[in-house]
Amino acid sequence: MLAILRHRTFRHLFLAQTVALVGTGLxxxxxxxLAYDLAGDDAGEVLGTALAIKMAVYVLLAPVSGALVPPRLRKCVLIALDLVRAxxxxxxxxxxxxxxxxxxxxxxQSxxxxxxxxxxxxxPEILPDERDYTRALSLSRLAYDLESLLSPMLAAVLLMVISFHGLFAGTSAGFVLSALLVLGTVFPAVEAAHGRGHPYERALRGMRIYLRTPRLRGLLxxxxxxxxxxxxxxxxxxxxxxxALGGGDRDVAWAFAAFGFGSMAVALLLPRLLDRIPDRRVMLAAAVTMASALLVATVLWNGARAAIGWATLLPLWVILGMAYAGLVTxxxxxxxxxxxxxxxxxxFAAQFSLSHACWLLCYPLAxxxxxxxxxxxxxLALSVVALSGLVFAWTTWPRRESAVxxxxxxxxxxxxxxxxxxxAETDGVHAHEYFIDALHERWPR
Structure with missing residues (x-):
């Protein structure tokens, strides 16, 4: 998987993503x-609101971003966005x-x-080969896991010598370094593929493709x-x-790291696993694991509160992290x-927006x-949501798929x-690799 880093352009972008995510993890x-400092035991409500705001702007802005920015301006826009975040x-x-x-x-978050x-x-423009692209996705997944594994570990170490306010400076530094790496990257020369029409019309094109493709409805x-x-x-x-456990700031960081450890362990195994096992089977198995872990946590919290401790929390968080990687990678x-x-x-913009609509529902619930x-x-509410998603994916995503x-x-x-x-062949029927587009607006039955 690390061999993909021999590709210079991808290596620069991957490093930019990694340092930005380390900062985001801090x-x-x-x-x-900060939420606990300002609101005490109501910190969950504060975090739920802050993260719901994050998801709302993701849902509203993500589909439009890909349609508004022409290829020749992508580099300048990415650098400017990093500096705004910093x-x-x-x-x-x-x-x-x-x-x-x-x-x-x-x-x-905007x-x-x-x-x-x-x-x-x-x-996908940098790595057109699917095997390379698959490995790049898993490596990218590992970078996202730095936000929930290495960043909390780093935060736990830093909190020994500084207050949590200083962690925000690390976040800002990560975004600045990301901007510098993007600045030094040579972007692929791609002709404008946005087509004619209003940007919102072009943005909705991705939504139509997504929602009219059965496997992508299962992905949602x-x-x-x-x-x-x-x-x-x-x-x-x-x-x-x-x-509940009476821990301190560093203990919070280690609990987040347990989730990231499980996620990273599975992300390392997925490239070879997906070469042998269909995506549907892997992702549905991860969905079953996620729903089961939430149900176990629900039973323990509501029926055996005395059993909740570090020996219970950390293994559960590891399992949730493992399932999470299998679901998203x-x-x-x-x-x-x-x-x-x-x-x-x-x-990709539609996936970003629709997936974060799911988070917009779940963050306030949590x-x-x-x-x-x-x-x-x-x-209990989140367990019901997970089970509903599992059932819908199982019934919507076809077991057998053909490109043609x-x-x-x-x-x-x-x-x-x-x-x-x-x-055309018999009775006006023909066959080819099928995508939703201007000539194919509905999935064939």
Whole structure:
């Protein structure tokens, strides 16, 4: 998997992503501790609100970012977005009221909502071979896991000598270094593939492709399962560790690291696993694991509270992390197989937006419900969400898939170029690799 780093352009972008995510991971720990400092036992509600704001701007801005930015400006835009994120992170240590936290989070995450789809859409252009792309996705997944593994470990060490406010400076430094790495990267020369029409019309193209492709509707349900488990970890870890277990700031960081350890362990195994086992089977197995772990946590919290301790929490967080990696890592492979290359930027933006709509549902469930009705109720609600996503994915995603599908074009003129490219066979039916586009607006039955 590390051999993919021989590709110079990908190596630079991967390093830019990694240092930015290490900084983001420091901010995750610092934000949780800041919320507890400002709101005490209601920190879950504060975090739920802050992260719901993050998801709202992701849902609104991500689809438009890929449509608005032409290829020739992607480098300048990515650098500018990194600098905006650096400035917002640098101001967070100076806030003393909740509305200031929410405002800066909205600014920082608006920049991230535009940055991430642009970054993700570059990878298939840089690495057109699917095996290379699969390994790049897993390596990219490992970089995301740094946010929940190495960053909390680094935070635990730093908290021995500085207050949590100093962690925000590390976040800002990560974004600045990311901008410098992007500056030194040679981007691929790609012609503008945005087509004509209003940017919002082009953005909606990705949504139409996504929602009309059966395997991607299954992927959306898988994203819901991942959000249910992830929201519980990211929102309520600080409350469980500080209030239920009586831990300190460093203990919060180590609990986050347990989740990241499980996620990274599975991400290392996935490239070879996906060479042998279909994506559907791997992702549904991970969904079963995630839903089962949430149900176990629900039973323990509501029925055997005395059993909740470090010996229970850490293994559960590791299992949730393992399931999380199995749910989210293969998603890019499905997207790449589900659209023509011209439409990939819009499809990645749609995935980014729709997946974060799932988080927009789950973050308030984890934070607001947990603060007002107790963590047991929040766990039960998130378990129901995970089980619902599992059932929908199982029934929606076809067991057998073929890239080449027979279909008809009853309303297409006989002299249309599409017939010359793919001649009709019996009864006006022809077959070719099938994607949702202007000529194929519905998936064939």
């Amino acid at each position: 901010a995750t720990v610092a934000l949780a501790l 400035a917002a992170a640098l101001m967070l240590p100076f806030v003393d009221t909740l509305w200031q936290v929410y405002l800066l989070i909205a600014l920082l 920049a991230s909502a535009c940055f991430t789809p642009l970054f993700q859409s570059l990878i 349900a898988i994203n819901l399962v991942a959000a249910a488990g992830g929201a519980m970890v990211f929102v309520n870890t600080v409350v469980i560790v500080r209030s 293969p998603g890019g492979r499905l997207l790449r197989r589900s659209a023509r290359s011209d439409d990939l930027p819009f499809l 934070g607001w419900v947990g603060a007002r009705f107790g963590l047991g109720t929040a766990l 599908l027979p279909h008809r074009h009853d309303d297409l003129p006989t002299d249309h170029p599409h017939w010359r490219e793919y001649p």
